[in-house]
Amino acid sequence: MDRYNRHIILSEIGETGQNKLSKAKVLVVGAGGLGCPVLQYLAAAGVGTIGIIDFDVVETSNLQRQVLFGSSSLGQNKADAAKNRLLDLNESITVNSYPEKLTFQNAIELFNQYDIIVDGTDNFETRYLINDACIITNKPLVFGAIFKFQGQVAVFNYNNGPTYRCAFPNMPKQGEVPNCSEVGVLGVLPGIIGTMQANEVLKIILGIGEVLSGELLCYDALTNKSFTIKVNRLDKEIKSILKNRNDFNKQNMDSVCEFENFANSIKEFLNQENVQFIDVREVHEQPKVEGIPVTSIPLSSFLEHLDLIDSDKKKAIFCQSGIRSKMAVFILNKHNIHNCYSINEGPNEINGYIKELQKQESNE
Amino acid sequence: MQIKIKYFGMLTEITNCQEGTIDFSGIYISELLEILYVKYPSLKNKEFQVAQNQQLVSGKTKLNSNEIVLLPPFSGG
Numbered sequence: 372m373d374r375y376n377r378h379i380i381l382s383e384i385g386e387t388g389q390n391k392l393s394k395a396k397v398l399v400v401g402a403g404g405l406g407c408p409v410l411q412y413l414a415a416a417g418v419g420t421i422g423i424i425d426f427d428v429v430e431t432s433n434l435q436r437q438v439l440f441g442s443s444s445l446g447q448n449k450a451d452a453a454k455n456r457l458l459d460l461n462e463s464i465t466v467n468s469y470p471e472k473l474t475f476q477n478a479i480e481l482f483n484q485y486d487i488i489v490d491g492t493d494n495f496e497t498r499y500l501i502n503d504a505c506i507i508t509n510k511p512l513v514f515g516a517i518f519k520f521q522g523q524v525a526v527f528n529y530n531n532g533p534t535y536r537c538a539f540p541n542m543p544k545q546g547e548v549p550n551c552s553e554v555g556v557l558g559v560l561p562g563i564i565g566t567m568q569a570n571e572v573l574k575i576i577l578g579i580g581e582v583l584s585g586e587l588l589c590y591d592a593l594t595n596k597s598f599t600i601k602v603n604r605l606d607k608e609i610k611s612i613l614k615n616r617n618d619f620n621k622q623n624m625d626s627v628c629e630f631e632n633f634a635n636s637i638k639e640f641l642n643q644e645n646v647q648f649i650d651v652r653e654v655h656e657q658p659k660v661e662g663i664p665v666t667s668i669p670l671s672s673f674l675e676h677l678d679l680i681d682s683d684k685k686k687a688i689f690c691q692s693g694i695r696s697k698m699a700v701f702i703l704n705k706h707n708i709h710n711c712y713s714i715n716e717g718p719n720e721i722n723g724y725i726k727e728l729q730k731q732e733s734n735e
Numbered sequence: 736m737q738i739k740i741k742y743f744g745m746l747t748e749i750t751n752c753q754e755g756t757i758d759f760s761g762i763y764i765s766e767l768l769e770i771l772y773v774k775y776p777s778l779k780n781k782e783f784q785v786a787q788n789q790q791l792v793s794g795k796t797k798l799n800s801n802e803i804v805l806l807p808p809f810s811g812g
Contacts, residue, residue: 404811405812493812498810516810517811521809522809538784538791539782539808543810561812589743589806600790600791602791603791
């Protein structure tokens, strides 16, 4: 137990507390900016069983904030890569990796195997799914979320406390709130918020201090100011989830992530005819794509402008990073508009290809 | 009465400021929101909660503070 000496010599923890940690089972959903620090501290603290579910792979742009990963993990599944790192950190714990998506179909069975669920995801659909599955399986939910320089932390569904739906009853519409890959995030922010989440997990397991239940903590990294807002339990919201529990696994994700295969290169489309190129970025976003006709339909007002879509043509849709373009494809498919392709490349690369093509043509 | 309004998250992209004041003579939070919707029409399309005195409140609540906070949910992780 030398490893945990600094815990054990704390009278609030001691050997009893350390044993509680080693018996605890915590599931972390998402091994990204928030998930990484949560996992790191839970593993170091000796939480006996840690589950990690994430379907995504490690990319270079993750390394600015997802501190469990290094160059050697690039291209690997995040849950598997995190597991390798955590077992190096602490070989005495059990780490279960689930390299898959959390869905309405697998959530309940998975949550039932753990004591505490940690939300480290990056989209509302999964956040509401996690919240509802926690209500159904009666598990405490340690919630964290970030936007640019600001973060939110709370413990939901703890000792009959409020749930995420009690704080935010209505799920924002698709594309209403952009995520980190679209707007950017200060790398250290998920480190701060994720570490606060890890702290709440440890307090729940150890039964010490005051758990951040019934409150939403809001933090601003630029001012280093934080405040808490009291959240009341809304029984109506919780009852409606419990009432429909038997149909929970019959729901489907509308998520953009269903469209992983909608990853296409602009190269395939540039020399084709009958293609409509659609830019779904906001009007002010730079640089513009030049040299081909482009229809601008910002995602924020996409539904209002479906009439601009040419139903006879192939639709090659791009944005800055390939995420909003997937949302656009998803929205179009939902409106029965097909033959839509989300483009991987952003405007810089697209402009590069166009210039190459123009050069080739002028040489011919 | 001058009411201080604090904006968080993506709401600041609509308001272009983190806080502002408005002159308000009504009673309910919903009336205050109507004034804000006139000033910033895009706020209408955003999900957010209102807090006064460090507590989430509904539109039907009476305004009893000279500072309110507009708090949207964050999705990033």
